[in-house]
Amino acid sequence: MTPVTPELHVRPYAPADRSPLLDLMRQVWPHKAEVAQEVNRRWWWRQPEPPLCVVDDPEGRRLVGLCAYMPFTLRARGQDLPSAWFVDFYVLPDFQGHGLGKRLTTWVEERFAVTASLSQTEMAYRVFKKLGWHERRGVTLYVNPWPLRRLLVKPARGLQFSSCTIDHGLSVAADLDSLWSRLRDAYPSIARRSSADLVQRYAPREGRRYQLVCAYRGRDCVGFLISRMVESASDTAPGTQGLVVDYLVGPGDADVFVGLLGAAANWLLEGGAKRIACLSTVPAFERVLRGAGFFAPNTPLIGRAFRHNTKWLTYHSKVDPSLVDPSGWYLTLGDCDLDEVWYQR
Secondary structure, three states: OOOOOOOOEEEEOOHHHHHHHHHHHHHHOOOOOOHHHHHHHOHHHHOOOOOEEEEEEOOOOEEEEEEEEEEEEEEEOOEEEEEEEEEEEEEOHHHOOOOHHHHHHHHHHOOOOEEEEOOOOHHHHHHHHHOOOOOOEEEEEEEEOOOOHHHOOOOOOOOEEEEEEOOOOOOOHHHHHHHHHHHOOOOOEEEOOOHHHHHHHHOOEOOEOOEEEEEEEOOEEEEEEEEEEOOEOOOOOOOOEEEEEEEEEOOOOHHHHHHHHHHHHHHHHHOOOOEEEEEOOOHHHHHHHHHOOOEOOOOOOHHHHHHHHEEEEEEEEOOOHHHOOHHHEEOOHHHOOOOOOOOEO
16 A cells, blocks of 8 residues: 655645546546546536545645535525535545545535535445544435326416526526525525526536426416436437436425426427436425336335435534434435436446
C-alpha cells in the first residue's frame, strides 16, 4: 500500500483538473469504454464550476480521490437549510485506509447544514457511519415492467392537464411558483421546487428532453410531474426505459397524482417505453403506483427481479435533528443524481 503523506490534500476541483479527473475515472470505471462521454453525462457539468472536491497528489501529479456533491435547499419544518447530496465518492484502493474518505466527507459537511446520500457504496457508508451519520433508511424505486394503458387507473373528473417540454422560457413558471408557495410546508422535509430550480435542473442538455405535465382545477395549478425517456447507450438501438423523474402534489391529493401519472405514462408509451420507473416516499402515492401496475422489491415472486431498486437514505445534520426526520422526506428520482446517470444498457 502506498504511504499517504501530508502532501496529499483535499481541495476544490479546478478547470485544470479535467485531464487528471478523466485519468482517475478510468480507474474508477475500467469497464466503461468512453469515460469522457460518461463524465459529460454526469450532472456536475451542468454548473459553471462543478461542485467537486478532490484529493491532490502534487508529487505524483495526479488525483487519487474525489467527492462530488449536489447543492440544494432543503425546506424542513418551515426553514430553508443549505444542503448537499453526496453523489460520487471514491478513493483509489492504494490510498484507502488512511482517512482520506473522512477528509473528503468533512470538507463537504463543513459547508452545509445538511448533507445526505440516497445511493452509496458500502465503502462510502462505512465512512459516513464513522462520522456519525444516521442509520440508513430504505427508499423504494417502483418499476412497471409492462406499462400497458389498461394497467393505469383513471384520473378524477374536474382536472385539466397541460404538457410542454421544459426549457429556459418556461411559460407556466408563475403557476409552478404559486404551487410551490402553497405546498412548500405541506411535507416535513422537501427540496425546494420553485420554477427556477426546475429549469436549472431539467433544461435540455446532452440530448435529454424533460416533459412537464401540469394539473389544474379551474385556474389553479394543483400539481406537476416531470418525465423523460432514457437515452440509449447505443446509437442504433432506441431507448425503452421511461422515468418519472419529479413531481409535486399535495399530500391529500392522490387523485391529482393519478391523473399526472397517467398523462406521463401515455407520453412515455408513445416514445417507446417498455418499462417505467418512479421513486416515491409518500404512502398515498405508493398506493397509486401499486394500483397502476408498479412493483416494489418486496413484491412476491416478481419483486425479486427488482431487489436492486431499494435505495438507501442516510444523512448528517448540523441543525436540530428534529427538523430533519428521514421518515418524512419527500423524495423523487430528481432529488439526487439517480435520473442523470441512468442510460439504457
